[in-house]
Amino acid sequence: MVDISRSWRRSRVLRITLIALGGALLMALAVLIFRWTVAISRQSADEQLRAALSKVLETNGERGLLEMAGVPVNDIFYGDSGVTLFQGGEASWNYSADELQNIAVYEKVNRSVVHITTIIGNTAGFLNMVPDQGMGSGVILSKTGYILTNTHVIEDAASLSVRLHDGTSVPARLVGMDQENDLAVIKIEPTEQMSLMPIVFGSSANVKVGQKVIAIGNPFGYDRTMTIGTISGLGRPVSDGKGQVIMGMLQTDAAINPGNSGGPLLNSKGEMIGINTSMYSVSSGAQGISFAIPIDTAIAAIPELISTGKVARGWIDIVPVQLNQSIASYAKLDVSAGILISQVTAKGKAEKAGLRGGTQRVKYGDEVIYLGGDIITGINGVDISTFEDMYSALMQTKPKDEVTITIDRKGEKKAVIVELVERTAENVALIVR
The missing domain is CATH 2.40.10.10 (Trypsin-like serine proteases)
Incomplete structure (x- = not known):
């Protein structure tokens, strides 16, 4: 009888324990289901809110979105490091973000800009006549006194002087000119008292219209x-x-x-x-x-x-003509874009390489060109459609460099290796547009 009573009590305790565990599991499961349901609801609400905010942003912009949130904004500046906001009424700020940016740029750069004065002609001229005087600007390249400017600012100058940001004027001398690109470098001899501020270079490769x-x-x-x-x-x-x-x-x-x-x-x-x-x-x-x-x-x-003192660049010794639809139609060509070789320089590098000029003399505007020559369509694997393409493809080359030129010769494609000559203002001026 005692053994039966003990067994019954143990069985009862076990049942109670199992029921309690089951209840706890059900409670835990209920909590999980509740939280999951709440999370789904919140996610759905967040998605709806995000969609609504995106619509406000699309319609009214960042300013409208912020003002909808109760943040009054007078100006917004977008920069590489983020967004700058100017809040509050107009009485609470002195400069807009754009104005502060302009001020910062000027304060950073203005001391790197110099005033160049040129004297054209002999200062001891006939009857002590006053020589012509010119002026321009320049930028400091180095603390050693190199300055970049335009060729047309300093060419034909008998003497040069540079005025720094503090009003100091010093003589300068010409170092080199790149007339093709209207660039020149001049130099001053800085004293120990001078504090030259070189300009900081950016890049023109990523410049965008509207910037x-x-x-x-x-x-x-x-x-x-x-x-x-x-x-x-x-x-x-x-x-x-x-x-x-x-x-x-x-x-x-x-x-x-x-x-x-x-x-x-x-x-x-x-x-x-x-x-x-x-x-x-x-x-x-x-x-x-x-x-x-x-x-x-x-x-x-x-x-x-x-x-x-100069820049030597490579060039093809030909008389190039900018091909267009009018010339292509008249000459019954298979291509309408590229550089037509009107003539090759006699006994030049291009002629030696096998490039051919035209033989049919025609009047084209104020120019005389020759049809029937090779048409350049590529240089070193770069497609050539315009003179600008040709210029860019040869920009980094030097005289005596060899380039592979793709040509169209009466409908047949050929590749010709040509040694380049030095590009001069005279041979670039031969281009016919």
């Missing part, structure tokens, strides 16, 4: 004047007024006036992305289109200008 740019120079003699605009075009061919075309120019609507030439065109970080060089205007004011040489072009030229 804000800042120009600093000396228009009409007003030292280190700052103007602001945007990049309005890329890769522009611009005539220098002497029949030579400078390729790949940056186009901007920033005001550029006489005296700005040689000064820097800057990005929002204060890095130089171009060298201001010319202005095209329909009036005598600054309401026109301005141009700057891409800084990457200058960076490639500066070391050679300093070491040798």
Whole structure:
């Protein structure tokens, strides 16, 4: 009887224990299901909120989204490191983010800009006549006194002087010129008291149309004047007024006036992305289109200008014609893009390599060209459709370099290896557009 009672009690305890465990498991499962349901609800609510906020952002922009959240915003600045907001009423701030950025760029860069004065002619001229005087801008390249400017600022100058940001004037000498790209390097001899501030180079490779740019120079003699605009075009061919075309120019609507030439065109970080060089205007004011040489072009030229005084580049000794649909239709060609070889230089490198010029003499505008020659469609694997393509493909080459030129010869494709000659203003001027 005792054994039966003990067994019954143990069985009862076991049943109670199992029931308690089962209840605990059910409770835990219920809690989990509840939390899972809540999480799903929250996720759904978050997704709905995210979709609603995205719609507000798309419709009203960042400012509208922030103001909807109760954050009044006067200005927003977008930068590489994030977003800067200016909050509160107008009385609570002095400068917008854009203004602060402009101020910071000017304070960073203006001491790197110099005023260049040129004396044209002999100062001891006939009857002591006053010689012509010119002016322009330049940027400091190094603490040792090298300065970058435009060729047209300093060419034909009998003497040069440079005025620094603190008003100090010192004589300068010409180091080298790249007339093809309107670039020149001059040098001053800094004293121990001078504190030269070299410019910071950026890159022109990633410049975009619509990007804000800042120009600093000396228009009409007003030292280190700052103007602001945007990049309005890329890769522009611009005539220098002497029949030579400078390729790949940056186009901007920033005001550029006489005296700005040689000064820097800057990005929002204060890095130089171009060298201001010319202005095209329909009036005598600054309401026109301005141009700057891409800084990457200058960076490639500066070391050679300093070491040798010039830049030697490779070229194909031919008379090239920009092929177009009109010429292609008239000559019944299979291709309508590329560089037609009108003539090859007699006994030159191109002729020696086997390139052929034309034989059919025709009048093309004010020029005489020869049809029937080879058509260049590629250089070193790069497709060539325009003169700009040809110029770019040969930009980094040197005289005596060999390049593989793909040609179309009466419908047949050929590859020809050609030794390059030195590119000069004279042979570039032979291009027929």
